[in-house]
Each structure stands twice: as C-alpha cells, then as structure tokens.
Amino acid sequence: MRVVPFIIASAVTVALITTLNTRLTIGGTKAPAFGNFLSPQHGFWQNAEPANTDFSANLNFPSLNGKVEVYFDDRLVPHIFAEQENDAYFVQGYLHAKFRLWQMELQTFAAGGRISEILGEKGLDHDREFRRLGMVYAAEIALKESEKDPVLKAECDAYTAGVNAWINSLTESSLPIEYKLIGYKPEPWTNLKSMLFLKYMSYDLSARDEDFEMTNAKSFFNADDFSKLFPLIQDSLDPIIPKGTAFAAQKVFPVPPPKADSVYFNNHDLAIAESFKPDRDNGSNNWAVSGTKTKSGSPILCNDPHLGLNLPSLWYEIQISTPAFNAYGVSFPGAPGVIIGFNDSCAFGVTNGGRDVRDYYEIKFKDDSRSEYLFNGRYHATKFRIDTIKIKGKADYIDSVAYVQLGNNWCPVMFDKSYSGGRNTNNKYYAVRWKAHDSSEELKYFNLINRAKNYNDYNAAAVYFHTPGQNCVFACKNGDIAIRTQGEWPAKWKGQGDFVMPGTDSSYLWQGMIPQDEVPYQYNPERGFVSSANQKPVDDVTYPYYLGRNYPEYRGITINRRLHAMTGITPQDMMALQTDNFDIGAAMAKPFIVANIKEADLNATEKKYYDIFKNWNCRNDVGTQGATIFEVLWNNFDTVVYADEYAKAPKLIMHPFFSTLLEEVLKDTAYKFLDDITTPQKETLADDITKAFKKAAVELQEIDGAGNLDWEKYKATRINHLAKLAPFSRLNLPIGGGNRNINATKTDHGPSWRMVISLTPQTEAYGVYPGGQSGNPGSKYYDNFVDEWVAGKYYTLWMMTANDKNDKRIIAKMNFSK
Amino acid sequence: MKFLVSIILTALLSFALCLFMPWWSIAIAAFAVAALIPQKPGKSFVTGFIALFLLWGGLSFWISNNNHHLLAHKVSQLILKMDNPMLLVLATAIIGALVAGLAALAGSYVRK
Numbered sequence: 001m002r003v004v005p006f007i008i009a010s011a012v013t014v015a016l017i018t019t020l021n022t023r024l025t026i027g028g029t030k031a032p033a034f035g036n037f038l039s040p041q042h043g044f045w046q047n048a049e050p051a052n053t054d055f056s057a058n059l060n061f062p063s064l065n066g067k068v069e070v071y072f073d074d075r076l077v078p079h080i081f082a083e084q085e086n087d088a089y090f091v092q093g094y095l096h097a098k099f100r101l102w103q104m105e106l107q108t109f110a111a112g113g114r115i116s117e118i119l120g121e122k123g124l125d126h127d128r129e130f131r132r133l134g135m136v137y138a139a140e141i142a143l144k145e146s147e148k149d150p151v152l153k154a155e156c157d158a159y160t161a162g163v164n165a166w167i168n169s170l171t172e173s174s175l176p177i178e179y180k181l182i183g184y185k186p187e188p189w190t191n192l193k194s195m196l197f198l199k200y201m202s203y204d205l206s207a208r209d210e211d212f213e214m215t216n217a218k219s220f221f222n223a224d225d226f227s228k229l230f231p232l233i234q235d236s237l238d239p240i241i242p243k244g245t246a247f248a249a250q251k252v253f254p255v256p257p258p259k260a261d262s263v264y265f266n267n268h269d270l271a272i273a274e275s276f277k278p279d280r281d282n283g284s285n286n287w288a289v290s291g292t293k294t295k296s297g298s299p300i301l302c303n304d305p306h307l308g309l310n311l312p313s314l315w316y317e318i319q320i321s322t323p324a325f326n327a328y329g330v331s332f333p334g335a336p337g338v339i340i341g342f343n344d345s346c347a348f349g350v351t352n353g354g355r356d357v358r359d360y361y362e363i364k365f366k367d368d369s370r371s372e373y374l375f376n377g378r379y380h381a382t383k384f385r386i387d388t389i390k391i392k393g394k395a396d397y398i399d400s401v402a403y404v405q406l407g408n409n410w411c412p413v414m415f416d417k418s419y420s421g422g423r424n425t426n427n428k429y430y431a432v433r434w435k436a437h438d439s440s441e442e443l444k445y446f447n448l449i450n451r452a453k454n455y456n457d458y459n460a461a462a463v464y465f466h467t468p469g470q471n472c473v474f475a476c477k478n479g480d481i482a483i484r485t486q487g488e489w490p491a492k493w494k495g496q497g498d499f500v501m502p503g504t505d506s507s508y509l510w511q512g513m514i515p516q517d518e519v520p521y522q523y524n525p526e527r528g529f530v531s532s533a534n535q536k537p538v539d540d541v542t543y544p545y546y547l548g549r550n551y552p553e554y555r556g557i558t559i560n561r562r563l564h565a566m567t568g569i570t571p572q573d574m575m576a577l578q579t580d581n582f583d584i585g586a587a588m589a590k591p592f593i594v595a596n597i598k599e600a601d602l603n604a605t606e607k608k609y610y611d612i613f614k615n616w617n618c619r620n621d622v623g624t625q626g627a628t629i630f631e632v633l634w635n636n637f638d639t640v641v642y643a644d645e646y647a648k649a650p651k652l653i654m655h656p657f658f659s660t661l662l663e664e665v666l667k668d669t670a671y672k673f674l675d676d677i678t679t680p681q682k683e684t685l686a687d688d689i690t691k692a693f694k695k696a697a698v699e700l701q702e703i704d705g706a707g708n709l710d711w712e713k714y715k716a717t718r719i720n721h722l723a724k725l726a727p728f729s730r731l732n733l734p735i736g737g738g739n740r741n742i743n744a745t746k747t748d749h750g751p752s753w754r755m756v757i758s759l760t761p762q763t764e765a766y767g768v769y770p771g772g773q774s775g776n777p778g779s780k781y782y783d784n785f786v787d788e789w790v791a792g793k794y795y796t797l798w799m800m801t802a803n804d805k806n807d808k809r810i811i812a813k814m815n816f817s818k
Numbered sequence: 819m820k821f822l823v824s825i826i827l828t829a830l831l832s833f834a835l836c837l838f839m840p841w842w843s844i845a846i847a848a849f850a851v852a853a854l855i856p857q858k859p860g861k862s863f864v865t866g867f868i869a870l871f872l873l874w875g876g877l878s879f880w881i882s883n884n885n886h887h888l889l890a891h892k893v894s895q896l897i898l899k900m901d902n903p904m905l906l907v908l909a910t911a912i913i914g915a916l917v918a919g920l921a922a923l924a925g926s927y928v929r930k
Contacts, residue, residue, distance in 0.1 A: 013920040036840070042841050051888075
C-alpha cells in the first residue's frame with residue numbers, strides 16, 4: 001500500500017464529497033448541496049416526470065374500511081368512487097399530498113409562524129406577526145370545536161391519515177423538488193394543520209383592516225375633511241341585496257359608549273400599523289340566474305374567486321362520489337371536501353364578505369412586566385403564551401405574548417414594546433379582537449353543502465360559515481336560486497372599530513353578534529338573478545347594523561347592469577361575462593376628464609397620448625393603450641389633488657379610494673381638495689387634470705420607450721411560484737382585465753378559478769384555473785391550464801358516473817383497499 | 819480488458835449502491851473496484867471518471883429525454899443561470915465523474 005498517496009487521494013475525495021454535501025452560499029443565496037441534488041437517482045432528476053407517466057396503482061392501507069377507485073381523466077383530475085364516505089377523504093388527503101405536499105406544508109408553516117424553520121432569520125418577523133395575531137391559538141380553538149362533532153372528527157382523521165400515508169411512502173428521491181432545493185423534509189400531517197390552513201384563508205379574507213391608518217387619518221385631518229376623504233357610502237353603490245329590500249326586525253341593539261365622541265372619535269393620538277397585509281382586492285364575483293333568464297330554462301351559477309395567483313395553485317380539482325353524495329369542484333390541498341362546485345342537485349360558490357371583523361384595543365398594563373392589565377376599573381392577571389420560534393441555523397427565538405380578557409374573549413396583545421411590526425408604537429400596547437379567534441366549524445358548511453339537495457339544505461349548511469364571512473350563492477335543479485351575505489358578524493354601533501379603541505372599558509367591546517336570521521339574503525328574487533362582487537352587502541339607510549366602508553363597488557355595478565339586460569342566457573354568455581374587461585370606473589371618469597382638460601396646453605407628445613385616451617373604449621383588453629394611459633393619469637391626478645394636504649401627514653395613513661375622488665369630483669367640480677394649498681391662487685379641476693396629464697405623459701413616454709404601452713405589457717400579469725423561483729413561475733402573461741373589470745386580473749392577483757354551471761337535467765359544467773393538477777414543476781401537468789385561462793377559455797367539467805369506467809378520457813386508475 | 823471491466827463494474831456497482839444508499843456511495847463503488855482490480859493510479863482515475871461520467875450523464879440524459887427536458891430547462895435557469903438542459907446533464911456527469919475518479923485513485927493505492 002502506498003500510504004502517502006493513498007492518504008492524499010482519500011482526503012481529496014472526502015473533501016470533495018463533503019463540499020458537494022454542503023449547501024454553499026453562492027452569490028448571496030444558498031445553493032442546494034450539489035452531490036445529492038444532481039445525483040440522477042436521488043436529486044432533482046427524479047422529479048423530471050416522464051411525459052408518458054402511468055399514474056395507475058394498486059394500494060393497500062389497513063385504515064380503509066372499503067374499496068375506493070380513482071379514475072384520472074386526461075387533465076389529471078381524479079374521480080374518486082368510494083364505498084365508504086370517510087375512505088373518500090382518506091384518498092383525497094392522499095392525492096392532495098401526492099400532488100401538492102410541499103405547498104400544503106408551506107402554507108401551514110406560514111399560517112403557524114414557522115417560516116424561520118425553513119428560511120432562517122429572514123422569516124422571523126413574519127413568524128412573530130402571525131403568532132402574535134393568534135393564528136395557532138385560533139386553529140387550536142377551531143380544532144377543539146370541530147373534534148366535538150363526531151362526523152367532522154372522523155372526516156379530518158381520515159383526511160390526515162391519507163396525507164400521512166403518502167408522506168410515509170416518500171423516499172429521499174421521491175421528495176418534491178422544493179424540499180431538495182431548500183434542504184428539508186416533510187413532517188407528519190395533523191388535524192391541527194388543516195385548521196391552520198383554514199385560518200390562513202381566514203387571514204387572507206378577513207384580516208384586512210385599516211384601523212391604524214384610519215386612526216392616524218382621523219388624528220391628522222379635521223372632522224369635516226375626514227368625512228369628505230373617507231365617505232361611508234358611494235352614490236353609485238348597487239348593493240348585493242338590492243335597495244328597498246325589507247330586513248328582519250333588529251334583535252341586537254349595539255349602544256355607543258357614553259363618552260365615545262371625546263375619547264374615541266375626537267381622540268387625536270397617532271397609532272402604528274401592521275407590516276403584513278392581505279391584498280385589498282381579495283374578492284370575487286358570483287351570481288346565479290334563474291331559468292326565466294336562460295335559454296335552457298334552467299338556472300346557471302357562476303363563481304370566480306379572486307386571490308393571489310400562485311403556482312402550485314391554491315386549488316385542486318376533484319370529484320368525490322360516495323353513497324351519500326357526488327360532488328365536483330375545486331378543493332383546498334390541506335382540507336377535506338369540495339369548496340366551490342356542484343353536485344347532482346345543485347351548485348354552490350362564495351365571494352368574500354369583506355366586513356371589518358378585526359379590531360384593536362389599547363391596553364393599559366400596570367407595568368412593563370405586562371402581568372396585570374386595567375379593565376373596568378381594576379387590575380386583572382394576564383395569561384402569557386410563550387412561543388418558541390425555531391430558526392434554521394440559529395438559536396431559538398422565545399416570544400412571550402400577553403393575552404388579556406376582554407369580555408368573554410382572551411385576546412393577544414399583538415403589538416407591545418418588544419414587537420411593533422417595525423414601526424413606532426409610541427410605547428403603547430394593542431390587543432387584537434379578531435372574529436377568527438371565536439370557535440366555529442366552517443368545515444361543516446363544506447360537508448353539508450357537498451350533499452345539499454335543495455334550498456333548505458343550503459340554508460342549514462350556510463349558517464356554519466362564520467369566519468371568513470362569505471356571500472354564499474346557490475342554484476338548484478328545481479329552479480331555485482339564492483344568496484346569503486353569510487357570516488357571524490359583530491353587531492357594531494356606527495363607527496365602532498373604524499379606529500383603535502380604548503381597551504380599559506367593556507363599553508367599547510363588541511356587544512353581540514348579528515343573529516343568523518337577520519343575515520340579509522335573497523331567495524328567487526323577481527329580477528331573476530342574485531349576484532355579489534364584494535360590494536357593500538346592503539343599503540345603509542334601511543339595514544340596522546353598521547357595515548363600515550371600503551367595499552369595492554364597480555364590478556358589482558357592471559355585473560348587475562349586464563344581468564338585468566340579458567335574456568336567453570347560455571353558459572357561453574356567462575363565460576363572456578366572467579372574462580369581460582370593461583372598466584366602468586374609467587367610463588364614469590372619462591367624460592369629465594375630456595370635458596375639463598385644457599387641450600390647447602398640451603404639447604405634441606402629450607397630445608399623442610391624449611388622443612389615444614380620447615378614443616379609448618374603456619376596455620382593458622389585450623393591445624389597448626388607453627387603459628395604461630388612464631391608469632397612469634389617474635395615479636397622477638390623485639397625487640395632484642391630495643399630495644399637498646398629505647405633505648405633512650404621518651407616513652402611515654389612510655388614502656382615499658378611487659371611488660372617493662371620482663364621486664366627489666362628479667358631484668362637485670369645486671371639490672375642496674382640488675386646490676393646491678401651497679400656492680396663492682386657487683386651482684380648478686381643469687388645472688389639476690391638465691397638470692396630471694402632463695406629469696403622466698412623462699411617465700408614459702418612458703413606458704412607451706420600453707415598449708410597454710400596451711395594457712397587458714404594462715400590467716405584466718404573472719403567476720409566481722410560491723417560493724418566487726422565476727423558472728417555476730409564469731411571467732408576462734398576455735391577458736387583459738384589471739381592478740374594476742369583472743375579469744379582475746391584476747399583476748399577481750385575479751380569478752383563481754372560473755366556474756360556470758348550467759343546472760340542466762344533464763348538468764353542463766365549465767371551469768378553469770391558472771395552474772395544473774400537479775405541483776411538480778417537472779410535470780407536464782404543472783401549469784397546463786394556464787394558457788387556456790389566459791385565453792379566457794374553459795374546460796368542460798366531467799361529472800363521471802359509474803357507467804363511464806371505460807371512457808376514453810380516463811388515463812389511469814388507482815385502486816385503494818384494506 | 820481490465821480497463822473495460824473496471825468501468826462496467828464501477829458503473830453497475832454505483833447504480834446498485836445508490837438504490838439503497840446516499841449519492842456518495844458512488845465513491846465506495848469506485849474505490850472498491852479500483853482496489854480489487856489493480857491498474858495504474860492514472861488509469862484507475864480515468865476508469866472511475868469514465869464510469870460515472872457515462873452512468874450519471876447517461877441516466878440524467880435518459881430521464882430528461884423522457885421528460886422532454888421540461889424540468890432541465892427550468893433547473894438549468896435556476897442553477898446555471900442559463901437555459902441549457904444539456905449543460906446540466908454535462909455538469910451532472912462531471913460531478914459524478916470527479917468524485918468517482920478521485921475515489922478510484924485512492925482505491926488504486928491500496929494494492930501498490
């Protein structure tokens with residue numbers, strides 16, 4: 001043996017292997033450990049799914065009670081036929097995990113404040129924020145409530161067992177590629193994780209408020225200006241439940257606190273704000289038209305939920321057929337059941353209710369130990385929740401959050417001296433009262449709606465939906481259509497919770513919930529349709545409870561106008577409506593812009609853009625340049641009008657909505673804020689519009705120079721991979737639409753599932769989502785629906801029956817048994 | 819003859835070990851073959867290098883081809899910052915080849 005060369009060669013070999021086994025930092029980012037990652041038998045090559053993969057399999061699991069057959073169609077949609085209902089949930093869990101495990105786990109890590117475990121220290125602020133909001137606390141309460149119900153408990157247990165059956169079958173090489181890239185492994189699924197996922201949806205849909213921004217705005221502006229900048233209602237509002245509808249007699253009478261004017265409304269303390277926010281435009285459209293308006297004489301139901309656009313998609317298409325029910329639609333990887341879809345009798349969908357169900361209370365502690373807080377004149381003992389946040393590559397972070405009892409509810413003191421969300425808290429303490437902390441069982445709604453046969457079943461299901469409150473739409477083969485502005489909503493006095501409230505006194509607490517029989521609804525209305533698009537649910541004048549502000553109204557106006565006018569409707573008409581790009585806000589604004597602009601003051605370049613704008617048809621279609629010009633112009637108009645008043649405002653403050661500026665100017669061409677308060681002369685609408693257009697033209701020239709003047713290029717819609725890896729994302733998609741269009745496709749947000757269901761005797765169903773059934777970037781099923789979605793096309797949704805087992809659409813079959 | 823047999827044995831043993839063991843078991847395979855079938859150190863290195871160049875290059879190309887290079891297009895942009903599936907196959911082959919070549923070199927010194 002040649003000792004010295006042997007030792008040298010061995011050492012070099014070991015050193016090379018060690019290097020290739022380490023996650024190196026290259027260019028500031030951690031690269032995967034290349035040895036394992038590139039190994040064709042272990043690493044990412046194993047995720048390169050053969051184009052002709054056969055997904056067929058025979059699988060045995062002792063926890064199953066009967067046989068389950070799964071038929072995959074040519075879009076990889078599974079059609080599950082189970083002898084026992086809970087076995088269907090087991091298989092649903094198994095398939096969710098098989099195709100979407102990484103996303104499922106990541107979403108629950110995000111929900112539970114555990115991102116630091118994967119990403120290291122840069123996830124810490126996110127994790128503290130989510131834990132301090134009480135996400136885990138909320139999920140624990142929901143789990144307790146759901147497990148009290150033996151039906152839901154069995155459903156969740158079966159689902160979890162199915163997910164874990166897949167996780168247990170994983171080997172190093174069969175891990176999803178993201179685990180290999182980031183370098184970690186999945187952990188077992190639990191029922192709590194399903195609850196965390198559902199709370200994440202609650203966060204996304206019901207945790208948006210502007211309480212701090214509004215508090216600062218109230219403190220900065222005088223009362224008159226404030227009411228002009230932040231009106232409670234828009235003149236053009238067409239509510240979900242039409243004006244003039246009679247409501248059930250009021251049973252809860254919230255009373256404003258005696259000193260609310262001085263202590264609350266006219267308190268001018270500045271507050272802080274949060275650092276994370278769900279998108280303001282998380283919303284959706286849904287509507288159902290009765291047979292009187294359709295060509296077939298049967299109702300048609302449509303729904304398109306607008307959410308963040310991501311790959312893998314939030315949705316997973318599925319058919320579940322059991323002896324008790326047969327439902328088809330989209331499901332959430334992470335939870336059992338069909339969320340939006342149809343069964344053999346009816347169709348069901350949701351849009352977000354969007355009411356303010358999260359309020360803040362300023363808490364007075366006896367001292368910095370936070371161990372006692374003042375409430376109703378005496379000190380009470382705090383409960384502490386100690387959170388240990390694990391951080392990859394670092395020591396654990398221990399966070400202690402104080403919980404104070406406000407009325408019957410223990411609420412986390414989210415912001416304190418140790419956590420301000422990165423902003424100046426003025427050393428104050430703020431507790432958060434969030435409806436999602438209350439016990440409820442939303443899964444029960446899905447369980448019941450999946451098997452609903454008629455209007456009564458739908459009503460019985462809907463009342464389980466508490467948070468996030470949803471406008472639940474329904475249509476049935478017997479001809480019924482209905483909508484409920486469903487949720488368990490706090491009954492508020494006027495202005496309650498618009499701003500941060502004093503937390504030392506029970507008079508500021510929510511005094512009760514609006515009873516379920518007072519939830520506004522419509523059942524077979526004379527106008528022949530029901531609809532919702534996140535606008536204010538009812539007319540403030542007649543509805544007894546306070547609803548706040550900040551509801552997008554424009555999509556609702558367009559939808560209702562169009563549905564009013566339409567007759568002899570076909571599913572194809574509904575698809576055209578769902579993908580419509582008309583901007584009614586622009587159509588309302590354009591006439592006064594054209595009427596007031598000082599055209600003579602524009603130079604040749606400005607004139608060029610102005611002419612395009614003048615000839616624009618107010619549609620955000622692909623190839624239109626007017627939409628880009630209007631967008632840039634309006635942003636500048638907003639700045640010209642308000643920047644002077646806001647010049648000295650705190651950084652974190654509420655800005656008026658598009659609708660406010662538009663409607664104030666339409667109402668009053670001498671709108672107070674048009675004047676620039678920094679100049680001696682008095683500016684007019686004409687001055688402001690002209691100035692805004694000149695400023696816009698400078699920006700437009702740059703946009704034009706870069707070749708991005710066409711609306712779809714300017715907007716640049718993209719579907720990001722959840723870890724924001726560009727090669728796994730779809731960028732610069734040529735699609736129209738926008739904020740105020742029915743087709744609400746924005747840059748990274750939009751219709752996450754489009755569905756049209758015609759409830760003819762033989763159901764006609766269409767749908768599409770911007771993604772694909774597989775979460776694996778190495779699968780041809782990863783993003784194969786995207787181009788159809790971009791083109792505004794739909795797939796026929798196939799409700800398979802037991803007689804179709806030899807249909808040529810079937811590409812694979814899985815058998816599950818004991 | 820020894821040369822060819824060593825290459826084939828190294829490749830086969832690497833493939834078999836990797837079915838059950840981590841990726842670096844290719845080093846064990848190359849080392850063992852070089853120790854059992856004596857060749858000059860330089861030749862042993864080349865043996866291990868070629869064996870894994872062919873095995874990893876061949877496997878990754880075969881997998882990628884069946885995948886219509888869908889994933890390799892994406893991962894090459896992620897790792898190599900350029901869209902080039904074949905370069906990714908080459909990188910895979912060279913990394914395997916280097917590790918096996920060095921391990922074979924070490925193995926060859928056991929005998930002499």
